[in-house]
Amino acid sequence: GAxxxxxxxxxxFETSGGIEKLLARVLPPDDSAIQFSQGGVGLSRDLEKTxxxxxxxxxxxxxxxxxxxxxxxEEIWRTFRKPLEQRHVTSRLxxxxxxxxxxxxxxxxxxRNGVWHLYEPVSFDMANGSEIVEKANRWLGRAxxxxxxxxxxxxxxxxxxxGNSDLQVPFExxxxxxxxMPGRAILVRESDxxxxxQEIGREMEAHSKVG
Numbered sequence: 168g169a170x171x172x173x174x175x176x177x178x179x180f181e182t183s184g185g186i187e188k189l190l191a192r193v194l195p196p197d198d199s200a201i202q203f204s205q206g207g208v209g210l211s212r213d214l215e216k217t218x219x220x221x222x223x224x225x226x227x228x229x230x231x232x233x234x235x236x237x238x239x240x241e242e243i244w245r246t247f248r249k250p251l252e253q254r255h256v257t258s259r260l261x262x263x264x265x266x267x268x269x270x271x272x273x274x275x276x277x278x279r280n281g282v283w284h285l286y287e288p289v290s291f292d293m294a295n296g297s298e299i300v301e302k303a304n305r306w307l308g309r310a311x312x313x314x315x316x317x318x319x320x321x322x323x324x325x326x327x328x329x330g331n332s333d334l335q336v337p338f339e340x341x342x343x344x345x346x347x348m349p350g351r352a353i354l355v356r357e358s359d360x361x362x363x364x365q366e367i368g369r370e371m372e373a374h375s376k377v378g
Contacts (some may be wrong), residue, residue, distance in 0.1 A: 179229035237292035243327030244276075244288035247360045254368030260286065265320055270312035276365075280374050283320040290327035296337030299329065310348035323354040325360075 251257050263277035263285060266331075274285040289306065291299045310322060324345060329338050345354055355363045 168199040204377050232348055236294060237330060238290050238327055240288045240290045240327070243290045243292075243325060243357070247286075247288065247325050247355075247363070248329070250361050250364035251367065253372075254364055256364065256371060260372060263320075265313050265316050265318065267313050269315070270309070272309060272313060278371070280370060282317065285320055286322060286323045286325060288327065291338055291341055292327050292329050293334075296334050298336060299337045299341050300344070303344040304322050307344050307348055309348065310352060314349040320350070322348070322350060324352060324354050325363075326354055326356045329359040 248257060256275075260276040260278055262273055262275050263279075263283050264271060264273040265283070265285070274287055276286040278284050278286075289302070291302065293299050293302070307323070313320075313322075326342075329335070342354060345352065
């Protein structure tokens with residue numbers, strides 16, 4: 168801007184006084200969130216290549232994580248839905264609201280066989296480990312509150328696994344948290360979707376014969 172024009176028009180023997188003074192003219196040092204570190208020097212055989220490497224190291228590496236949103240809960244449901252549809256299970260599922268003294272929650276996919284069986288897709292294919300662990304904690308709290316309901320139910324969480332292999336440790340922590348849920352909630356991973364569908368299909372068929 169104006170500072171660049173002034174420098175361009177300066178006499179050749181006029182010195183800038185260092186990069187720190189130039190930056191201070193554009194953005195004076197204060198208590199704002201933008202701060203410049205002390206400048207340094209170095210040698211390079213290829214300035215364009217070095218500039219690109221520095222940009223990738225200090226800028227680009229911090230922008231990718233926020234762009235990777237993973238999959239939401241409904242995308243996880245699509246993984247489980249296909250084998251369930253093949254066994255004519257999905258047409259028998261219906262919404263069910265579980266009501267407790269201090270909390271209530273409506274499950275979109277449920278089936279009654281003595282007690283209500285609730286099938287809830289939960290995606291842990293997320294951007295970072297802290298989000299994964301926090302989501303598990305939210306479900307622990309939700310299940311704890313619903314456990315006071317007078318209506319018996321069995322909760323099945325259909326788990327979507329993280330696509331990033333670097334997030335396996337927080338994913339294991341999340342599963343440990345979910346196992347603390349009261350009522351012996353059943354965790355079903357995506358790799359078990361086929362066997363899970365077979366089991367429900369057999370239960371529904373047996374229930375129909377009895378009924």
